[in-house]
Amino acid sequence: MSMESVAERAARPVAVSEPFISLAGVEKSYRMGRLDYPALRGIDLEIGAGELVAIVGPSGSGKTTILNLVTGIDRPTAGTVTVGGQRIDTMSEEQLAVWRGGHVGVVFQFFQLLPTLSALENAVLPLDFARRGSKRERFERARRNLALVGLGGKADHLPAELSGGEQQRVAIARALAADPQLIVGDEPTGNLDTVTAAEMFDLFKHLNGEGKTVLYVTHDRELAGRANRIISIRDGVVVTP
Amino acid sequence: MATSLLRKSVTDLSRRRSRTFFAVATLALAVAGIGLFATPALMDRAMSAEVAADRLPDLTIYIRPLVLDQAQLAALAAVPDVRAVEPRSFFGARVYVGARRAFAQVLGIPDFTSQRVNVVHIASGAPPGIGAVLTDVQNTKQGQLDVQAGQAVRIIAADGAVRSLRVSGEGRNLGGGQTVTSDAVIVLYATPATVASLSRTPGYDQLFFTLADTRPAAVTAATAAIRRTLAAVPGFAGFSDLPQPRAAGDWPGKSAYQNFSKFFNVIALLALLSALVLISNTMTTLVAEQTSEIGIMKAVGGRRRQIAAVYLKTAVLLGALGTAAGIVLGAVLAYVLTRYLGSSLFAVGVGFGIDWTIVLASALVGLLGPPLAALPAIRRAVRVPVREALQATGSAAGGQDAGDRLLRVVRFLPRPAQIGLRNVGRRRRRSLSTSLVIALAVGTMLAALGMITAAANASRASWGDHGEDVNIIPVGGRSLDARAAALIRATPGVAAIEPHFATDIKLAGKNARIWAVQQATMFRYRIAAGRWYTPAEEQTRARVAVIEQAIAQATGTRHHHRPDRIRSGQLPRDRHLAATAGKRHRAVRAADHDACGPDWNARRRQRLLGPDHLTRPRVHRPHHHPDRGHAHGARLRRH
Numbered sequence: 118m119s120m121e122s123v124a125e126r127a128a129r130p131v132a133v134s135e136p137f138i139s140l141a142g143v144e145k146s147y148r149m150g151r152l153d154y155p156a157l158r159g160i161d162l163e164i165g166a167g168e169l170v171a172i173v174g175p176s177g178s179g180k181t182t183i184l185n186l187v188t189g190i191d192r193p194t195a196g197t198v199t200v201g202g203q204r205i206d207t208m209s210e211e212q213l214a215v216w217r218g219g220h221v222g223v224v225f226q227f228f229q230l231l232p233t234l235s236a237l238e239n240a241v242l243p244l245d246f247a248r249r250g251s252k253r254e255r256f257e258r259a260r261r262n263l264a265l266v267g268l269g270g271k272a273d274h275l276p277a278e279l280s281g282g283e284q285q286r287v288a289i290a291r292a293l294a295a296d297p298q299l300i301v302g303d304e305p306t307g308n309l310d311t312v313t314a315a316e317m318f319d320l321f322k323h324l325n326g327e328g329k330t331v332l333y334v335t336h337d338r339e340l341a342g343r344a345n346r347i348i349s350i351r352d353g354v355v356v357t358p
Numbered sequence: 359m360a361t362s363l364l365r366k367s368v369t370d371l372s373r374r375r376s377r378t379f380f381a382v383a384t385l386a387l388a389v390a391g392i393g394l395f396a397t398p399a400l401m402d403r404a405m406s407a408e409v410a411a412d413r414l415p416d417l418t419i420y421i422r423p424l425v426l427d428q429a430q431l432a433a434l435a436a437v438p439d440v441r442a443v444e445p446r447s448f449f450g451a452r453v454y455v456g457a458r459r460a461f462a463q464v465l466g467i468p469d470f471t472s473q474r475v476n477v478v479h480i481a482s483g484a485p486p487g488i489g490a491v492l493t494d495v496q497n498t499k500q501g502q503l504d505v506q507a508g509q510a511v512r513i514i515a516a517d518g519a520v521r522s523l524r525v526s527g528e529g530r531n532l533g534g535g536q537t538v539t540s541d542a543v544i545v546l547y548a549t550p551a552t553v554a555s556l557s558r559t560p561g562y563d564q565l566f567f568t569l570a571d572t573r574p575a576a577v578t579a580a581t582a583a584i585r586r587t588l589a590a591v592p593g594f595a596g597f598s599d600l601p602q603p604r605a606a607g608d609w610p611g612k613s614a615y616q617n618f619s620k621f622f623n624v625i626a627l628l629a630l631l632s633a634l635v636l637i638s639n640t641m642t643t644l645v646a647e648q649t650s651e652i653g654i655m656k657a658v659g660g661r662r663r664q665i666a667a668v669y670l671k672t673a674v675l676l677g678a679l680g681t682a683a684g685i686v687l688g689a690v691l692a693y694v695l696t697r698y699l700g701s702s703l704f705a706v707g708v709g710f711g712i713d714w715t716i717v718l719a720s721a722l723v724g725l726l727g728p729p730l731a732a733l734p735a736i737r738r739a740v741r742v743p744v745r746e747a748l749q750a751t752g753s754a755a756g757g758q759d760a761g762d763r764l765l766r767v768v769r770f771l772p773r774p775a776q777i778g779l780r781n782v783g784r785r786r787r788r789s790l791s792t793s794l795v796i797a798l799a800v801g802t803m804l805a806a807l808g809m810i811t812a813a814a815n816a817s818r819a820s821w822g823d824h825g826e827d828v829n830i831i832p833v834g835g836r837s838l839d840a841r842a843a844a845l846i847r848a849t850p851g852v853a854a855i856e857p858h859f860a861t862d863i864k865l866a867g868k869n870a871r872i873w874a875v876q877q878a879t880m881f882r883y884r885i886a887a888g889r890w891y892t893p894a895e896e897q898t899r900a901r902v903a904v905i906e907q908a909i910a911q912a913t914g915t916r917h918h919h920r921p922d923r924i925r926s927g928q929l930p931r932d933r934h935l936a937a938t939a940g941k942r943h944r945a946v947r948a949a950d951h952d953a954c955g956p957d958w959n960a961r962r963r964q965r966l967l968g969p970d971h972l973t974r975p976r977v978h979r980p981h982h983h984p985d986r987g988h989a990h991g992a993r994l995r996r997h
Contacts, residue, residue: 189743190657210743212663218659229654229748233369238362245361246659251359291658 136199137166137287137299137330139189143196145182145353156182158353161195164332164346166298171344172334179353180334182211184303188221188331189213218247222292224333226304228284230276234285236263237272243294262290266320282313289320300324302333306340318343365663369673370644378676381640385680386632386687388633389724391626391687396713398619400696405532405710412532415475416445416607417567417577418586420599423447423561424591432588438567439580442476447553453544454512455503462503462513462544463537464491466553466562475566476533478547483507483527489555492547495705496538503544512545515556525550535705536610563598565881577603598863600869611704622695624816625802632798635729637676639791641732642842645669646741652739653747662740667904669739673732674725681724685717692716735787736849759891761786780994825880857882865905866913872903 145157157179164170172180185191186198189205198206201220208216209244217223222243228240241259249255261338263272266286276284285305292300302321306314318340325331325345335341360368371378376924393807421889426434426445434443446960447466452459470492471484478492484507486492491511497503504513515521523546534545554560569580581601588594645652655665693710700708742750765783768776782789832839838846847855859874875881877896883904905913978990 186910188657189744190748191743213744214656214659214661217657223657225657225748229650229657231366231654233650234362234365238365240361242655242660243658245363246655246661246664295659307864 135193136163137168137201138162138164138332139184139197139199140183140193141197141199142191143186143198145186145191146194147180156353157186157193157207160353160355162348162355164330166330167325167328169322169331169345170333170348171341171346172332172348172350173336173341173358174266174350178350180350181303183194183350184301184332184334187299188223188301189217190223215247217297218243220297221299222289222295222297223300224285224288224292224300224302224305226307228281228308229286230275230284231289232276235273235275236268236279237289239276240272240290240294242291247295259290259294262293263287265293266290280313282309282316283350285309285313285317286310288321289317293324298329300329300331302331304334304336306335306337364671366667367675370648370672371675372671374644377640377643381637382679382683384633384636385677385724385728388626388630389681389684389720390687390691391629392684392716392720392723393692394619394622394626394695395719396688396692396716397622397696397699398616398690399713399716400708401615401619401700402607402612403702404696404706404712405612405704406607408532408704408706409609411479412477413442413473413475413568414532416569416572416604417580417584418602418604419565419567419569419588420562420597420602421565421580421588421593422598423557423559423563424588424593424595425561426591430591432695434565434567434584437580437583439571439576440584441568441570443475444473444566445550446476446559446564446566447550447557448563449553449557451544451556452514453503454514455544459514460502460544462546463534464513464546464548464553464556465534465564466550467547468550469978470547475568476531478529478531478534481528481530483525486524486526486548486552488549490526490547490548491523491552492527493525493855494534494538494547495528495530496535497544497546498528499702499705499945500538500542502538502542513556516558521556523548530705532704532706533610536703539703540611540614552924560891561593572603572606574603577601590722600864615699615703618699624805628798628802628805630727632795632802633680633796634727635795636789637673637728637847638731638735639795640676641669641673641728642735642787642791644672645732645735648693648748649739649742649747652742653744653750665740666736666936669736670729671733673729673736677728678727680728681721684724685720688720689717726783749878773992815911823882825882854880865909868909868913870909870913 127167140160140162143157143160143162144155147154147156154238160179162183168240172183174180182191186193186206187200189198189200189208193206196206197204205216205218231242234242237256237259240263241255244250244255244258250258259271260269263269263286266289268283268286268290270306271279271283285308288305289300300321305321306317307316314337321331321333322343326338333344341347345358348355431445432445445468449464449466451462453462454460465478470478470480478730478915480492481495482751483492493503493505493511497505503511505525508526509525510522513521513523529547531547533544534547537543538545550560561965564793565584567580567584569577571577571580581603585597650663652660655668689712693708697708700706718887762780762783765780768779771779774951843855843857848853856876856879861872863870863872873881877891877893883890885904886907888904891900894900895902
């Protein structure tokens with residue numbers, strides 16, 4: 118089977134099932150000194166549960182802003198954001214933190230691990246915040262997640278003692294800690310070599326296969342092409358939903 | 359297994375070891391400083407044991423030299439409420455230290471082997487026999503007189519002759535040691551016979567009593583009974599000074615020591631304050647460095663309270679480490695300092711002790727102080743929105759508000775100075791707390807320097823009040839008479855002469871000192887309110903006094919008010935003296951020379967002193983009263 122181009126894939130209409138993520142009329146402006154910079158200019162977007170979606174677009178187009186709004190890391194200037202049936206744009210900072218801990222796993226481009234904690238301690242961090250289960254159960258779960266990403270043997274290593282790919286695996290293990298329905302990656306392979314990036318994507322694919330909704334931002338056309346759906350953003354608007 | 363959150367609290371400390379070390383060390387020093395608050399209690403504990411060993415008197419009576427036999431002493435011991443009595447003779451002398459003549463007191467102890475009150479302990483050597491003295495251990499420690507057993511001291515006797523007395527050893531007594539320390543007077547102990555041979559006046563002039571009931575009313579009654587008993591002794595001429603009751607728990611030098619320790623307490627408080635500001639600064643830096651990590655924690659589900667707890671635990675750990683080290687250091691510091699002060703000021707050995715109240719206070723301050731000091735920084739950090747926190751790299755933070763824009767307008771400075779100024783503005787809170795630490799350190803230093811300067815100024819002002827060139831105080835507590843006055847006046851170079859008299863008094867229940875001088879005095883006074891007394895008042899011996907301003911304020915005495923009662927041990931009855939307020943310094947003045955003035959008139963002439971005494975002028979020392987309670991003397995101004 119020949120690979121579709123990203124443009125063809127983006128242009129292909131996708132039948133959206135039950136919308137798991139819904140952005141309606143979302144606008145977002147940032148204040149840069151004395152200037153207002155519009156990052157999103159009225160986004161309407163729906164993503165169904167269990168989808169594997171790539172968001173593509175040039176730098177500054179608003180890709181990461183969409184992820185931030187979907188994860189509650191940022192709030193829209195206007196419009197509504199609904200995830201899993203919950204309006205997260207109306208939640209308080211504290212409610213969002215609790216919600217994120219239980220419903221979403223975030224993987225960042227630069228891994229964003231806590232440098233003084235071991236791989237295992239980083240992987241258990243969301244569970245400790247959520248105080249889910251006993252201490253022993255939390256660590257057992259974190260060990261399983263590390264084993265799932267192939268780092269069972271390096272649980273006690275500090276991030277500085279791991280390669281970039283291994284650090285990103287730890288970040289994925291951390292994202293899986295609370296067994297969230299939504300996995301979000303902001304350029305998750307942007308800092309990895311091609312082989313490792315492919316391995317990372319295989320992991321996402323595997324998680325998606327288990328029914329999780331996976332949403333990621335990428336500049337990598339090939340990686341974007343492996344998603345079920347591609348959303349293209351340009352100048353703060355969705356070009357191809 | 360610790361949670362990841364606790365692990366983070368701990369590893370944040372090990373991540374920057376040198377910073378942690380200095381923060382802990384600063385806190386440890388500050389907590390150790392709290393240990394200084396324990397020194398009064400530790401000293402009190404040591405002194406209480408010493409008071410019991412010395413059997414310090416509950417009441418001391420000063421009398422003119424009076425010969426008392428065993429039966430008369432037994433009568434005094436039989437006075438109701440009196441448990442024991444110990445007489446002592448006294449000679450205010452001059453001792454040669456090399457070629458210099460130094461002030462000295464020779465105290466006559468009737469029986470060194472059987473002292474009932476105010477015991478002089480033999481520290482080394484043997485009790486002195488006739489013609490020998492025991493030197494107080496503080497004489498050597500304070501550098502007043504360094505003599506060993508077997509050596510001799512040269513003392514100027516009342517007749518002007520220089521006597522050589524053998525040193526039999528070293529003695530130790532709280533009161534004697536305190537006299538050496540606070541008055542810089544050499545204290546020697548001898549037999550009453552030796553003292554009498556020096557003073558040419560046999561008899562005792564101090565009586566020490568221990569009492570069964572030391573409540574004020576009981577002491578007053580015992581004092582009256584003692585006075586009545588003494589009145590039956592031939593030659594008794596009344597008390598020469600106010601009876602001195604000792605308050606329960608009091609010991610010689612306690613008040614001075616407590617004032618001294620207050621200085622340490624101020625320093626300790628400033629050190630503690632500096633440490634807390636430093637901890638606050640350290641925590642501000644620590645959390646500011648970790649803004650991005652705070653963002654990560656929020657992104658993976660951390661609530662503000664949970665994240666704040668991570669950093670609070672770090673602060674508590676810092677506090678715990680500093681407190682543990684500080685308490686140990688403070689206990690050692692308090693012990694070493696108390697031991698040093700006990701040894702040098704009171705010649706008392708202080709054993710190791712811990713004041714648990716201070717330990718508890720140190721623990722509370724050390725453990726609670728750092729988290730409280732860190733709280734503002736932590737609160738600020740956890741309130742940063744998640745996105746901003748995740749994007750924080752340090753370089754991008756700050757520099758965007760009106761204050762920063764204002765600083766950017768400053769362009770006349772060199773570029774490095776502009777950068778420095780903008781950096782200060784960018785981290786205003788941190789800059790402020792850094793400035794506060796520096797200000798506290800400088801403030802502490804200036805406070806110490808200010809104290810020294812104030813003491814120097816007060817001393818200079820005190821000296822400036824005295825117009826005389828020479829102040830003569832005769833040895834042995836005797837008064838100068840008309841012949842002595844004539845002799846001084848006739849001495850070549852003497853331009854003017856003025857008699858003076860000083861004694862301790864009670865004013866509004868407080869101890870004070872009264873100075874009697876002429877209406878036209880060499881003393882330079884400045885009237886703050888009221889007036890100086892008039893020649894007519896001097897002529898008629900009106901009972902009028904001028905009161906020093908600070909004493910007037912302390913006692914609530916006002917010059918327009920009805921006369922206040924002034925009690926003097928030497929006066930047969932209470933005096934009623936109208937008071938006026940004198941500016942800054944000095945002086946209570948009594949114009950009633952007949953009753954309490956210097957004994958110039960022939961009617962009350964006492965023993966004539968040899969001319970040799972009058973040729974031994976002393977430099978005036980305003981607060982120095984070796985001849986307690988009867989400092990009759992003269993000031994003279996040279997041509």
